[in-house]
Amino acid sequence: MPNIAHTYYPQQGSLVVLGAGESGVGAAILGKDKGFDVFVSDKGTIGASYKHVLEDEGILYEELQHSEEKILGASLVVKSPGIPDQAPLVQMLKKAGVPVVSEIEFAAQYTDAKLYCITGSNGKSTTTMLTYYMLQHGDLRVGLAGNIGKSFAWQVARSDYDVYVLEISSFMLDDMYHFRADIAVILNITPDHLDRYDHRMENYVASKFRMIRNQTERDYFLYCADDAETVKGLAIYKTSAQYLPFSQQQEMVPGAYLDKDQNIVINIPNKETFAMNIEELSLQGKHNVYNNMASGLIAKVQELRNQTMKESMGSYVNIAHRLEHVACIGGVNYINDSKATNVNSVWYALESFSPEIILIMGGVDKGNDYEMLRDLVKSKVKAIVCIGKDTVRIHESFEEDTAIIVNSSSMLDAVEMASHLAKKGDTVLLSPACASFDWFKNYEERGDKFKEAVMAL
Structure with missing residues (x-):
């Protein structure tokens, strides 16, 4: 028998893993090692590296679909945190009495x-x-x-x-x-x-x-x-x-x-x-x-x-994309805070730096309430450069609080604008307050593009 520390769920039978990202593939490997009959199902495409792992481990998988009959026959389901509880398949599993848990659980x-x-x-x-x-x-x-x-x-x-x-x-x-x-x-x-x-x-x-x-x-x-x-x-x-x-x-x-x-x-x-x-x-x-x-x-x-x-x-040196110092060029500090995908993260970022700040922000607005930023924008931000598709609400929210708000057509364009607006002693801060998937795959790509644009100045 496997060494089991604390058991709450079936310890044998069919384990279905929904989602073949890092957590899903890890759960599949652990399930295989513990003697489950493992099947991985992803409604999207599975990354090549994860496919290789599943194939090397001899774990069955499917992509671009969910085979409902096979999934509903599971003894236990581990689901990706990105799949909401309201998803029809998850609701069907729960109605059928199949435990649905996270990889951590x-x-x-x-x-x-x-x-x-x-x-x-x-x-x-x-x-x-x-x-x-x-x-x-x-x-x-x-x-x-x-x-x-x-x-x-x-x-x-x-x-x-x-x-x-x-x-x-x-x-x-x-x-x-x-x-x-x-x-x-x-x-x-x-x-x-x-x-x-x-x-x-x-x-x-x-x-x-x-x-x-x-x-x-x-x-x-x-x-x-x-x-x-x-x-x-x-x-x-x-x-x-x-x-x-x-x-x-x-x-x-x-x-x-x-x-x-x-x-x-x-x-x-x-x-x-x-x-x-x-x-x-x-x-x-x-x-x-x-x-x-x-x-x-x-x-x-x-x-x-x-x-x-x-x-x-x-x-300790901070993680990439979170208040990450990229360069000091002509006395201007360039800070990559691409991981700031909500308003409160931007508040923390603005609080961390002295005036004068040129703030690069925007992207996919998640229903942001920018009110909490207004005092900091008034006191610290000399200009806002907008990126992404949702710029109207940024203009509406801050038009009375800072002298300059401009739109850009790309990250390279945004960084060049910011560099022209900045003078020695200023900070150019990418802290978007928004999701990234209008212009970029994720916040990491957005931050990397920012860093590339800064280094190209």
């Missing part, structure tokens, strides 16, 4: 590793990567997975780690039921993806708080005490875990806070107190103080040495 059954799980509308990629970096420096055998890196299921199948740092999206959480986080982190909750939640903020908040389901008194729940929606959620959703809040506005003991001398202070019972001045952090900006607090709390729970934490927090 499926894989967690087969590991006794500690699971340190980070969610939030903004900052989760940075916090996840920083935590992973710090734990590596603490000589832990640590895996990185979830919404980032290699599939969690794939690693559970073929690797051997003591700890996983998991970036968890709300879409993943929606299909998680028995999963338990040893450490659960909610960084913040701001409006995003509301089209998946009946345009109801309370549904989105409920999804985020699924992170703390099934936690025990041995576990930890970390949250931002300065975030209004999180604080509201605390009154509704409870856990037996130990609460560790973090704040820049008030002292938190136990927890993390910013003292009067601008030191991050981390104080957990029976563990050495940690302090580090925010000027020593490699990641600057108010939002990154929160990210460092969350990562620092995880490291302190894990009992990393203070020196290891300081070295890590002082040397």
